[in-house]
Amino acid sequence: MAFFLLLEIPPIAALIYQDGKLKTRHFVSSMGFAFSISPKAKGARKKRKMLGAIAGDIIGSPYEWKNIKTTNFPLFTPRSRFTDDTVLTVAVAESILEKADYVSKLKEYYRLYPSAGYGGMFRLWASSMEDAPYNSWGNGSAMRVSPVGFAFNSLEKVLEEAKKSAKVTHNHPEGIKGAMATASAIFLARTGSTKEQIRSYVEKEFGYELSKPIDEIRKTYRFDVSCQGSVPQAITAFLESEDFEDAIRKAVSIGGDSDTIACITGGIAQAFYGEVPEEIAKETMARLDEKLRSVVEKFTEAFL
Ligand SMILES: [Mg+2]
Numbered sequence: 001m002a003f004f005l006l007l008e009i010p011p012i013a014a015l016i017y018q019d020g021k022l023k024t025r026h027f028v029s030s031m032g033f034a035f036s037i038s039p040k041a042k043g044a045r046k047k048r049k050m051l052g053a054i055a056g057d058i059i060g061s062p063y064e065w066k067n068i069k070t071t072n073f074p075l076f077t078p079r080s081r082f083t084d085d086t087v088l089t090v091a092v093a094e095s096i097l098e099k100a101d102y103v104s105k106l107k108e109y110y111r112l113y114p115s116a117g118y119g120g121m122f123r124l125w126a127s128s129m130e131d132a133p134y135n136s137w138g139n140g141s142a143m144r145v146s147p148v149g150f151a152f153n154s155l156e157k158v159l160e161e162a163k164k165s166a167k168v169t170h171n172h173p174e175g176i177k178g179a180m181a182t183a184s185a186i187f188l189a190r191t192g193s194t195k196e197q198i199r200s201y202v203e204k205e206f207g208y209e210l211s212k213p214i215d216e217i218r219k220t221y222r223f224d225v226s227c228q229g230s231v232p233q234a235i236t237a238f239l240e241s242e243d244f245e246d247a248i249r250k251a252v253s254i255g256g257d258s259d260t261i262a263c264i265t266g267g268i269a270q271a272f273y274g275e276v277p278e279e280i281a282k283e284t285m286a287r288l289d290e291k292l293r294s295v296v297e298k299f300t301e302a303f304l
Contacts, residue, residue: 049300050093052244052270053146053263054292055284057085060252060262067255069218075245076283082292084116085263088144090292092165093299096151102168103131106144112291119225125169133171139230141170142178143260146267149186151303158187170227178227181206182264185235189272195239198272208232214240214250221254230257234264244269244277 062079091109095102110118110126118126121134145162152158162183166176181202188198199210210232217233224230233254241247247269251262270276276284285293 048270048275048304049281049285050147050150050270050296050304051276051281051284053089053143053267054082054086054288054296055276055280056248056251056262056264056266056269057089057143057259058082058284058287059248059266059280060259063252063255063258064260067223067258069253069255071246071249071253073249073252075248075280076287080283080287082116082287083259084113084118084122084140085143085260086288086292087113087116088140089146089263089267090295092144093147093151094295095165096147097295097298097302102165106168122169131168133167133169135172135175136170137172137174137178137227138170138225139178139227139257139260139264141166141175142182142227142231142234143263145179145183146186146263147299147303148179149183149267149271150190151299152187155184155187158183174227177206178231181208181231181235182267185238185268186271189238189268195272198235198268199239202235208235210236210239212236214254218254221256223256225257225260230261231264234261235268237261237265238268238272241265241269244273244275245280247273 058080059075061081061083062077063073064083087109088106091105092102094100095105107126110123119138119140121136121138122140125134145165148161148165149158152161159180162179163176166179170176170179184205185198185202188201193201202208203210208228208231214237217236221233233256234251237251237254238247241250244266247265248262251265252258254261275281285296288296
């Protein structure tokens with residue numbers, strides 16, 4: 001899509017390269033369609049990959065049960081691995097790609113990766129014949145939703161699809177809200193909204209409080225797997241960040257459910273900053289297996 005738009009609007013593309021380097025990432029085409037572009041990715045004929053949420057999960061994974069209250073830590077260690085957040089994010093991506101229903105995809109991926117670290121309720125649901133949702137308000141609905149924010153091209157559709165992806169398990173209002181807030185932040189971030197616009201939209205629409213600084217949150221934050229107790233903090237880590245890596249570091253630094261918080265932050269940060277830095281993308285891809293990598297590639301090809 002981005003490549004097509006570039007061909008269609010040569011004056012804007014030319015303007016980018018006259019400048020030598022890009023000062024602002026967001027442009028609106030003559031058709032009024034807002035989009036993001038990375039000159040580095042285009043120059044190298046490389047596409048941005050759907051890796052923001054997955055990188056957050058992998059980077060946060062060593063710290064979920066061993067919290068650190070600092071932004072100063074190694075991004076990748078021998079213990080950094082993909083967990084349930086990645087598996088279910090990829091399941092949602094494949095549902096969208098194949099137009100398959102969320103219930104069967106989530107269950108299929110659970111069977112493929114039974115030991116990825118799922119919550120107890122999800123495990124029971126995924127391993128049973130029962131398809132009815134279990135009224136969860138856990139952050140699982142928000143951790144898996146990022147592909148929705150990238151794949152659909154209006155805010156209305158993104159909100160509707162986020163709700164649909166959540167309520168197959170997380171049909172509690174807070175579970176649905178966490179997915180909708182995360183997906184809408186991704187959509188707004190990738191279509192040119194400023195951080196202030198994203199902050200005020202999410203505060204107004206979902207009632208999350210996003211003004212408490214990360215340095216304050218870090219002092220008292222404790223493990224909390226609810227949407228309402230982790231999604232606002234994850235969004236705040238993005239809002240306060242200077243770049244993708246800084247967003248992930250801030251997300252992990254508050255402690256708590258580190259892989260999931262960094263996963264939620266990572267999806268939004270990628271949408272806003274345009275891509276995952278190359279070194280982080282490389283380390284992330286190297287920690288996926290062939291199947292997960294191939295879905296990431298297909299989703300990237302189709303939507304990013
Ligand atoms: Mg996890």
